[in-house]
Amino acid sequence: MKVIAVANQKGGCGKTTTAINLAACLGKKEQRVLLLDLDPQGHCSLGFGVFNEDARDLYDVFTGEAVLEDIILPDVFTGVDVVPATKTLQAAENLPVRRDERDRLLAKYLMPIRDRYDYVVIDCPPSMGLLCFNALAAADLVLIPIEMSLFGMHGIDRMYDVVRELRERHGRDIPVRVLPTLVDSRTRLCRQFLREIGERFADDVLPVMVQFTVRLKEAARQGLPVIAFDPTSTVAVQYGRLANETMSMLQDDAATDGVGEPATGLPEATAAVQHNNPANEAVPVLQSHATPGGMEESRKRLGTMKRVFEEARSRLSRQGGLQKVVLRFYDFTGRDVKLAGSFNDWRPDQGVVTRTANGIVEKIVMLMPGTYQYRLVVDGLWQEDPSNPEQVSNYSGGYNSVLQVEEEHATEHA
Template identity: 45%
Template sequence: MKIIAIANQKGGCGKTTTAINLSACLGRKNQRVLLLDMDPQGHASLGLGQQTSELSGLYEVINNETCLSDVILPATQQGLDLIPSTISLAAAEHLLSCMPERDRLLGMLLEQVENDYDYVIIDCPPSLGLLSINALLAADQVIMPVEMSLFSLDGIHRLRETIDMISAQYDLNIPFTLLPTMVDLRTRLTREFLEHIENNYKPEEISDIHIHHTVRLKEAVCNGTPIIDYAPNSIAANDYDQLADEVIAGTDRLATEELGMQIERMEQLKEGIPEDNWVQHNPLQQVILNYQRSSGDIQIAGDFNGWIPDKDVETHVSNDRLQKIFNIEPGRYEYRIIVDGVWQHDPNNPKQVENEIGGSNSLLQI
């Protein structure tokens, strides 16, 4: 079970919208998802059409009135359970502050459901009190929605300082991903803001996915429905679908790396190599792309080979088939094929993303 906190102490930057729609898209991809509404405002619960005044939620669990499994609302959407927030959650900060496990209680509670879910998505409140600290300490990953405005730059710095402080205090390494939201590339402010983020953060700290600005998301929340149901063909439905793919690819990558390292450790152990000299690297995966030989002279260029046609790519030709073979680490890559000198997306691959020059790149996920 992977726990992802959606956090940023800045208000209104798209945390709840992201929590609802990422959870729904993961559920739609046959993942078992628990959305934990940790904001006393209860917007994530409302956004899934749940009126919470009559319900019990996390406060009642923290107060020992009931247990975690009793407050889970099953199947609010396909594959998506919800722990709703009630207004009493506002009092939870005070309750927690009197407890010895005040900052770790959530992580301990979630252990009860670790065999029941693939993902727990936590919608954090816009503050850095004990509720958010509990979420950050329980999390394997933090997604930080960043609205394209100058105020949110300040929010990123503050939240990053807090994550660094928590990581140092508890000797943790919490990976975080900045998720640009309300992106409108037609505005200069958005373009400058994206550039600022790219200049100040490492590529692995920034999501490849941008959530575009669209009124459809606001309408979907008011309707109590995720965007994939409300407007399945909208740009935002596609954005959140891709974000879910990115999250799953990240989880698979970690699992594969972990497995690869375990195998490598066992092999090195078998070979009697002293532990200090063990070498660790990510396992490479072989990719084979198949084409008709009659299609013409085909080359492959992508971000895995620096966009240099056929660099590190082997070509096998047999009968009427042409194969392009290369080895890459698990991850998400964009590429194009060059047919008789003409660059284009791969017609065999339905997954495409828009590129900066107005065309589309093909998407490869390992």
């Protein structure tokens, strides 16, 4: 059994769509697949048209009230069983567990079913909490969908850091692969992002991408994977290729198994898996231009990235793609308040305009629609936003506040 964790802290980048469609394509290729929904939003069961808010989920397994086998929904699609999620799963983020067991819970519960499936595909939540850590720690492959839009790459360094930490802690390699999603290669900006991604992530970028198409939304609305909804569509072919690609990667890589006992000794830090594209599909823009480089090399690359982003940001601003978001704070008179979040690489007040009047502090940022996490730095101390009830737990044991920027209207948060 091989475990594929589909993860990215960034919301709305196509994790669930990828998990559902990858699982369905693997199932169609006669693989035995378990799609495991680790996101309390429960979108996997919605996407397969089997959502039930009273269903038992992994929370019941973590608390000992059910065993994993009992909560599996069998044959949701050809070859695919599903472990659903409901909003109670959110409570799992705060389970009191022994520190040394914190990220191995899921692997432990997957052990008894390891002979029953060829692949477990995990849909991770858009936050880096206990659930996501468990998925990454159990993974034989971490698949990161990256949305080809401004800020699409935000937070990816953090993902890589976490995977590196887990590799060291558990003494085994965990290959990472990047999948460009929502690709609209007609736009210059998107082509530029694709080039950048190829340069920045080099060999980790899959030779497959997923184009932007309404067919995926329509399929999800019908509760179907796209290979059932529109099997001849380009995107169905693209997800089929992704299945081929991951199968050939993981078959070659028979030595590792994220669910078994941790190995002793760490293999080479760089991914040992060769790219092998059975469909023989060339994707020229994604070919790697990078050579292994040191700090200097990666600093240079980051410099180029920043310039591209700045250029893109001003262009989008002119086009009205960015939205002005005003966060207002009433309780910090006379205190130094800074804003840091996934939108500014957690650098306090970077790219943020501050206005103070009549005891009210306003923080103004220009953001694309999407979901962001942020914290305040008040007199040098990091804390969540006390006026925002929407929070997610973070890995350091605290909470991040969640900011949702909707499409096409300015957002003001009082």
